[in-house]
Amino acid sequence: MKYDAAFEALKRANPEPDPAALVREMNQRPEPTTTVVRDHPGTAPVRTRRSFRWRPLLAGGMAVVALVTLMLLPWNDGRNVLDALWPSSTDVVNQYMEARNAYDSERALALMSEDAFLLDVHRMTREELDLGFESLRVYGMQFVTFDCVNRAGTTLVRCSYQMDSRLSEIVGFPPVDGRIEFLVEKGRITSLVHDFNFADYAPTVFEPYIEWLEAEHPGAREQLFVVDDGVVTPILTDSSLALAERYLDEYDRFING
Numbered sequence: 001m002k003y004d005a006a007f008e009a010l011k012r013a014n015p016e017p018d019p020a021a022l023v024r025e026m027n028q029r030p031e032p033t034t035t036v037v038r039d040h041p042g043t044a045p046v047r048t049r050r051s052f053r054w055r056p057l058l059a060g061g062m063a064v065v066a067l068v069t070l071m072l073l074p075w076n077d078g079r080n081v082l083d084a085l086w087p088s089s090t091d092v093v094n095q096y097m098e099a100r101n102a103y104d105s106e107r108a109l110a111l112m113s114e115d116a117f118l119l120d121v122h123r124m125t126r127e128e129l130d131l132g133f134e135s136l137r138v139y140g141m142q143f144v145t146f147d148c149v150n151r152a153g154t155t156l157v158r159c160s161y162q163m164d165s166r167l168s169e170i171v172g173f174p175p176v177d178g179r180i181e182f183l184v185e186k187g188r189i190t191s192l193v194h195d196f197n198f199a200d201y202a203p204t205v206f207e208p209y210i211e212w213l214e215a216e217h218p219g220a221r222e223q224l225f226v227v228d229d230g231v232v233t234p235i236l237t238d239s240s241l242a243l244a245e246r247y248l249d250e251y252d253r254f255i256n257g
Contacts, residue, residue, distance in 0.1 A: 086187030090150045093157040093182045096189060101143050105133040113188040120180075121196040123233040131236040138245050139234070140166030144175045157182045163196075167205045170252050176201050198231075206232075212251055220247065 086092075092111055099107040109129050116126050122139075124132025146161035159182070162175040176197045183191035210232075213220050224244050225232050234244060 088150070089155050089157045089182070089184035090148055092184050092187055092189060093148045093159060096182070097143060097146050097148065097159060097161075097180075100133070100136070103133045103137040105129045108133065111189055113185065113190045116189055117191045119193045121194045121231070121233070122236075123228045123231065124236060128236050131238070131241065134241055135234045135236060135244075138166075138241050138248070140164065140169065155184045157184060165201075165205070166248055166252075167209055168201075170248075170255050171205055171208065173201075173205050209251060212254065213247060216250070216254075217247065
């Protein structure tokens with residue numbers, strides 16, 4: 001048989017494989033490697049095969065370990081990489097204080113967790129924030145200054161302030177000092193406790209207004225205020241707040257002419 005005829009017969013006996021099928025098969029197979037071992041000079045080499053399928057698994061496992069380690073490493077401000085997904089506690093609280101000064105209940109609500117605990121002045125729950133902020137506007141409760149500081153290593157933020165109010169302005173009393181303490185988790189306020197300076201504010205500012213109110217409008221006190229855990233706080237209804245605004249205007253005219 002001639003060489004050409006023999007080569008043609010060999011091709012028919014071993015047809016060219018499908019390239020796509022060959023690629024799929026190669027991807028499924030472990031990549032082999034060959035190691036040559038010589039025991040003594042002059043002996044034939046011994047060939048052994050080993051599979052390195054464990055290498056990708058090891059590489060993936062090391063990547064997971066590295067990622068977890070990175071997440072647990074503290075940053076300079078005491079937060080880790082996961083905490084950095086949210087704004088700092090101080091930033092969140094400063095935004096709340098600005099929203100409160102603008103009587104923007106929608107913005108303030110967005111900064112709170114769904115189960116946030118509030119012990120505020122005026123008293124309000126998270127669900128009452130709209131009317132609560134409206135009561136702050138009616139009574140002119142406004143931070144003249146405030147400074148918020150995060151306690152190192154915690155989520156506690158303490159804001160010291162000076163607060164003005166319409167009642168203070170009517171009688172010419174200076175802004176009162178006070179503070180609000182916040183707890184912040186994952187970029188949301190979870191707790192707010194307001195330490196208001198009633199000792200200075202009540203006898204000089206609030207009580208004279210109540211005395212005038214009872215003298216000029218008997219029964220009005222019960223329309224405007226409720227006692228909540230020993231603290232007199234505005235009733236949060238549209239009608240009550242509208243009445244309060246009217247009486248404040250009248251009280252201002254009575255005091256200042």
